Amino acid sequence: MQIPCSIEQALGRKYPEPVVLVTTRAADGRANVMAAAWVSLASSEPWMFVLGIDVDARTYEVITQTREFVVAFPHEGMAKETLHAGSHHGHHADKIKDAGLATQKASIIRAPLVQDALANFECELVEIYRPGDCPLVIGKVVAAHVHEDAGLRRLCLVGPDYRLGGLRPA
Numbered sequence: 098m099q100i101p102c103s104i105e106q107a108l109g110r111k112y113p114e115p116v117v118l119v120t121t122r123a124a125d126g127r128a129n130v131m132a133a134a135w136v137s138l139a140s141s142e143p144w145m146f147v148l149g150i151d152v153d154a155r156t157y158e159v160i161t162q163t164r165e166f167v168v169a170f171p172h173e174g175m176a177k178e179t180l181h182a183g184s185h186h187g188h189h190a191d192k193i194k195d196a197g198l199a200t201q202k203a204s205i206i207r208a209p210l211v212q213d214a215l216a217n218f219e220c221e222l223v224e225i226y227r228p229g230d231c232p233l234v235i236g237k238v239v240a241a242h243v244h245e246d247a248g249l250r251r252l253c254l255v256g257p258d259y260r261l262g263g264l265r266p267a
């Protein structure tokens with residue numbers, strides 16, 4: 098039987114939910130990374146991702162300038178790095194270094210790949226829609242890469258307040 102409740106209460110039941118890392122590289126060469134859970138495939142011909150990225154994020158600022166980004170799937174052992182990427186803004190910090198993330202050169206775009214991720218998708222910005230309070234950033238996949246270890250498992254958010262396994266923001 099279903100019991101009426103608030104939207105927020107019902108949304109509390111959506112976990113586990115996969116999380117991604119989004120990397121960018123600004124025109125001055127500085128790379129950055131953020132965590133994002135508001136993400137989905139948006140098209141198959143061509144393949145596209147849609148991400149909800151807050152306007153205050155450095156990532157949003159850089160994507161609007163460079164029109165490219167990488168979507169990476171962190172593995173379940175990357176909770177600490179993902180939490181760091183999602184708990185600090187990259188306007189004035191080298192978050193990739195601070196989070197201890199190794200990167201690799203992408204094949205088409207300038208934003209870096211996350212070396213230990215299960216998979217990386219190089220994306221070129223197609224469109225930004227803003228139907229509500231969060232811009233929806235749509236990117237076309239122009240190249241893809243997978244980790245040599247096919248047995249890695251994806252990192253998931255296991256509860257509200259950005260809870261990743263046993264970890265949560267301080």
Ligand SMILES: Cc1cc2nc3c(=O)[nH]c(=O)nc-3n(C[C@H](O)[C@H](O)[C@H](O)COP(=O)(O)O)c2cc1C
Nearest residue numbers: 131132133134135150151154155156183185186187
């Ligand atoms: C697990 C997790 C998921 C997150 N999901 C999103 C998201 O989908 N969209 C968003 O705008 N911020 C999300 N955040 C918050 C951003 O990652 C955070 O604001 C980050 O500091 C932005 O970094 P930047 O300013 O360097 O781009 C998430 C944080 C965590 C820890």
